[in-house]
Every structure is written in structure tokens, then in C-alpha cells.
Amino acid sequence: MLKKRFWENDHELIPPVRISKETDRWKRIRRDDDNDDETNEDIETLYSNVMQHVMKNYVNLTYQTIVDTMLDIKCCARCIFRFLGIRDYKCYAKSEEVLLKILNRIRSTLQEDSQHPSTNILLSKTQDKPICTTCFDLIYQADTLECLWPIIESFNSHNFQVKTFNLSITLPSGIIINNHSVKVYIRQKFRERNLTVDLSNVIDLKEPFKYLLGWSIEKELDLNHSFQSPFIISIEYYHGITQQNHLILTRIPSAEFKLKKVRMKGKAVWTGDSRNNIIAALEKVPDSDFISIGNCPPLEEKERWKNYFPILEHSAVYVGGRYIKLSREISQSPWIINGERLAKTSVSECSGEILREKFRCDDYNFVAAGREDVNVRMLGNGRPFYFEIINPRKPFLSQQELDDAQKEINETQKDLIQINHLTMVTERDLVIIKEGEETKRKTYSALIWISKIVTPEIIDKINQYQDKELTIQQQTPIRVLQRRAQMIRPKIIYSMKAEALENHFLTMQLQTEAGTYIKEFIHGDLGRTKPSLGDLLDCYADILALDVLEVDLKWPPNNN
Numbered sequence: 001m002l003k004k005r006f007w008e009n010d011h012e013l014i015p016p017v018r019i020s021k022e023t024d025r026w027k028r029i030r031r032d033d034d035n036d037d038e039t040n041e042d043i044e045t046l047y048s049n050v051m052q053h054v055m056k057n058y059v060n061l062t063y064q065t066i067v068d069t070m071l072d073i074k075c076c077a078r079c080i081f082r083f084l085g086i087r088d089y090k091c092y093a094k095s096e097e098v099l100l101k102i103l104n105r106i107r108s109t110l111q112e113d114s115q116h117p118s119t120n121i122l123l124s125k126t127q128d129k130p131i132c133t134t135c136f137d138l139i140y141q142a143d144t145l146e147c148l149w150p151i152i153e154s155f156n157s158h159n160f161q162v163k164t165f166n167l168s169i170t171l172p173s174g175i176i177i178n179n180h181s182v183k184v185y186i187r188q189k190f191r192e193r194n195l196t197v198d199l200s201n202v203i204d205l206k207e208p209f210k211y212l213l214g215w216s217i218e219k220e221l222d223l224n225h226s227f228q229s230p231f232i233i234s235i236e237y238y239h240g241i242t243q244q245n246h247l248i249l250t251r252i253p254s255a256e257f258k259l260k261k262v263r264m265k266g267k268a269v270w271t272g273d274s275r276n277n278i279i280a281a282l283e284k285v286p287d288s289d290f291i292s293i294g295n296c297p298p299l300e301e302k303e304r305w306k307n308y309f310p311i312l313e314h315s316a317v318y319v320g321g322r323y324i325k326l327s328r329e330i331s332q333s334p335w336i337i338n339g340e341r342l343a344k345t346s347v348s349e350c351s352g353e354i355l356r357e358k359f360r361c362d363d364y365n366f367v368a369a370g371r372e373d374v375n376v377r378m379l380g381n382g383r384p385f386y387f388e389i390i391n392p393r394k395p396f397l398s399q400q401e402l403d404d405a406q407k408e409i410n411e412t413q414k415d416l417i418q419i420n421h422l423t424m425v426t427e428r429d430l431v432i433i434k435e436g437e438e439t440k441r442k443t444y445s446a447l448i449w450i451s452k453i454v455t456p457e458i459i460d461k462i463n464q465y466q467d468k469e470l471t472i473q474q475q476t477p478i479r480v481l482q483r484r485a486q487m488i489r490p491k492i493i494y495s496m497k498a499e500a501l502e503n504h505f506l507t508m509q510l511q512t513e514a515g516t517y518i519k520e521f522i523h524g525d526l527g528r529t530k531p532s533l534g535d536l537l538d539c540y541a542d543i544l545a546l547d548v549l550e551v552d553l554k555w556p557p558n559n560n
Contacts (some may be wrong), residue, residue: 380443474517
């Protein structure tokens, strides 16, 4: 049975708005220890805490004026608590009726020694509860399913497997203007009595609102709120009637509020009206200027808040491993130029699509420690790589699940690629891949043709570098000029060892510095690599096939 709200009489209950047979979207979320009525102990503790705050910060007339003024302009009790600077957010979880009773009891206590008698706060009204002019009922409904249901619906439809969450809230810009208008109106009431009031401790609506909404999410979705959570629930609220109210600042010279029209994605839009800019402009405006242009107090609201569809996102997670490329017909990543696919598939697609299904993610990015050409195989223990998994619904896979995914990749793509050591890695680990691009050594095996008949003397010329380094100067290769800067780069070949085959053919194994262009070292790239193998042998040389045998990099970092 629903509790009777403070504005309902004993005979007329406002029928709740139903979203299903089981769910009342107006019903407030309840704690496990909630009873049908607030306990006397809870109310006494709340009264004592609030009373201490009021006694410390206000005299009776100040308190009475703030409360009466806000009630007159139809503010909810939670907003009155905000304007009184109550920072115990647990207080805001109490019902409107309880909060008004507390406010009334404090007034009575303060009046015992006061010369300014006042009437009690009305706790029961026969008409519908008016919409709060300072929050558009956002904080009033923050712990109801009306506010929570879009988040529950989105969370359940995506089936996120998470234990914590963080909240990102965007409130209507009209709230900023209306809250400022209420402050100005309260100060005006004090000036009429030749008094002043300090409203610097008014609490931003977002603070208690996020507390109430976050607590409700905890209860309904069985999650824990954490500011460090990688899972973020973002929701933007708006209020159509007041969304343009901040434009009055353009008519107040002291606000120095200027908007600029710019084109974004082919459309003309106004910029400069961010929340921070509006607040900064209001701080410059004297009360007299605001009263002359704005509505003070705010007009009675006819419409409650609305919200855009919530966005639920988990920060990226990372999975790393090593890949072996067995085919000379697939690229490392999708190779598409002008809409035409130049390689039938890629290493990233062969493995990434299976991981997409396992993590249930929006997308993925594939990053490897260097790359090989399409017609180059990657053999040996494989090339280090990692996947950035974007917005995963299942953000963590056990090692057994990763082993199963690796097995599935290797079985379905057995003629193209093989994956080894697939495991979860952290964002801090990724620097190993980046640094490895500059420092790692790579070992190659090449099938080479030369214009001379291969003789033992030619093999000896090459093998003299088996234990001796050779430094070459490589000008940016012609085939990559469109994507790399034109410059000369010194590169070290740490070792070379050749074996004769027959006639003009030989094989050679090289260990080189990262970034060495092996094909260009063999054929010289029209003289752009000095010396080339052809220069060393005083003949023409060309490469027929190339394999990468080893990338000398410890990866994944937790792989033993």
C-alpha cells in the first residue's frame, strides 16, 4: 500500500501512473529497514541534526523568512533544505511530510524566545501538489521509479555484468536561472525588512539529487556506487518551458554574456551557453538588474522535468596476446581503399569478431607491436598485440573463458592465423607495446634472388656479419612515402647468416633494429638504402619471400 503524500487528504488519493501491472513509477524506493511509517527515533535524530545546523547558522526571523518565502512560491521541502544548507544528504531521503514536520517543529522551538510569531506550515492540501519552482520536481522525485525507470530499463536491456557504477548527471539549464531568481527574491524580502541574509551556503541541486538517485540505483540494481567505477550511467534532464530562460542574460549588460553562432556538422548552432558560463554571468549581475529583466520570483511551473534516453558505458578493457599469421593473403588490419577491400580479411577481424561476441562490446581497436606486409608471414612465437574492447557489457572474462575464445579462434581460422597467450591486460601495460616499437629486435627469414650464381665466396661475404653489426642509412621507402615523412634513418642490422640453395637463390636470416625495412635493404630501393645487400655483393638482388620469425618483446607481461 502506498503511503499517503503530504498534499493528499483522507478521501482523495491521486491515482498512480502505472508502467506495468507490477510497478508503480511514483512509488518511492524503500530501504531494507524501512517500515510503513518513519520511526520516532529516526525523526528525533533528524530533528536534532537539523536543529543544530539552524541554531548555528540562523536566527528565528531569518529561518522563518526563508521557509515562508519558499513555501509561498511553491518550493518542495527538499529544496528548502538545500537553501538552508543542510548537507546531511540522508535527510533528503525522508518523505516530504516528514521534512515539513521537521521544519515546522524547528519553527515552533525558535519561537519560544522570539517576538516574531508565525503560523504553522500547512501539512495537508486538498489540491494536487504544485510543481516545485526550483527543481521542477527533480529532487522531489529523485528516489521514485519515475526517475529511475529509464535507467533500469536500459540496464536490463543491455545486461551489463558489473558490480559498481558512477553517475554523470546533466540538469536543465532553467534550474540555474530559477534557483538564482529564488535567491534574489529571498534577498528582496529581507531588504523590505531592512535586513540582510547570506545565501552562500545554498547547496547545488546536483549534489543531493545524485545521492538520492545513486542510492535508488544501488537498491534496485544491486550495485555499489563508486566515483572510481569504470561503468558510468549518464543521463541528461531537460525542461522545455525554461530551457531558453538563460537568454535573458544577453539583455543584461552587466552579465557580459555573449553567444556565438558557429557551424557544426553543417548546422548553425549557438555556443557559449554552458552551465559554467551561465553561473559566471549570474554572479556578475546585481539583484536590481536581474529583477528588471527576469521573473522574480519564478513563474509557477506547469510542466515537470523530462529526460533524454540514458547512456550506459563501461570504460575500455584490454586483452593481449601474440598472433601468428600463416597466410600471405591477409592484412594485419582491414585494408580498404576508396571503399574497395584489397585483402580478403585481416588478423584483427579474424580474432576481433569472436572477442566482440564474448565481451558483448560496441566495437574494438586492434594494436600490434609493429606490422608486416600482406605477403609476409608472422611465424615463431608470434607478434605481440592487444585489443581495446570498447563499452563491453561483460567487461571481464576469466582465463578459462579467454582460453576457450583462443581455441575457437584457432579452430575457425586455422589456415590464416593462430593466437597464443590470450589474457586480460591493464591500461598501464600498453606502454610496453608502444616502447617495443622503438626498442625491440626482430628476426627475419628471407628467400633471395641475386644476379650472380651463388658461390661459397658470396655466402662468406654475407656471413662475415653473423657476429658483426652493420649500420645502414635508409631513406623513406618509395612505397610508404604517402604516409611517412621523407627523411634518412640510420638502422642497425645486428646479424646476418646466409645459406645457398641453387644457382641464383639463397636464404638469409637477419636480426635487425625495430623499423628496418628488410625488402628495401635487399633490393636497395633504387639507391635509397645504403648499403644494400646488392651493394655488399656487387650485384642485383631481390626478395622473393619474407617471414618474421621473432619479435623480441616480453608480452603479455604476466605470461611466464
